[in-house]
Amino acid sequence: MSGVAQETKNVGKENAGREQPALISAFPHRLTITTRWADMDVYGHVNNVVFYSYFDTVVNEYLISKGALDFENSPVIGLVVETRCAYFASLSYPAVVQAGLRVAKLGTSSVRYEIGLFQGSDQAAAQGHFVHVYVDRLTRRPVPLPDALKAALLPLT
Secondary structure, X not given: OOHHHHHHHHOOHHHOOXXXXXXXXXXXXXXXXXXXXXXXXOOOOEOHHHHHHHHHHHHHHHHHHOOOOOOOOOOEEEEEEEEXXXXXXXXXXXXXEEEEEEEEEEOOOEEEEEEEEEOOOOEOOXXXXXXXXXXXXXXXXXXXXXXHHHHHHHHHO
C-alpha cells in the first residue's frame, strides 16, 4: 500500500482512543485564574508547564479555604508523586481560565485530584490529575490522611 493510501486509511484512527475533554459541570469546585503575560511562550499561548501551576493553584486554594492546609505548621504535608495533563486547546493571554477540581480517589495516605482548565467553553482546554501522598513533615514517611483533610475532600468525590 502506498504511503498516501496508508495515511488515508488511518485518518481518524489516531483519535479513536484519545481521551475526550471533560465538561465543567463535572467539577464541583471552581476557581477563576487570570492568565499573565509571563504565562505565555514564544508561540503566543500559555506554555504547557504553566498548566501544572494552575493545577497546583486550584488544589491548594481549595485546601486552604477549607482549613485543611497549613503549609507552615502542619506535621503532615502532601507531596506530589504523579502528574498528567492532556491538552485539547490553547489557553491565551489576556484571559480568564476556570479551573475545575474534583477528587477521583481518597486512599489511606493519598489523594488523586482531577483538574480541568476551561477558557470560553464548557469543554476542557486541558485536563489532568496529580496525586498527593501525605507524609510526616520530618520523616517523609506516609501517614493516614488527617480527618480534617478527609472531611474537606469528601464533597469533591
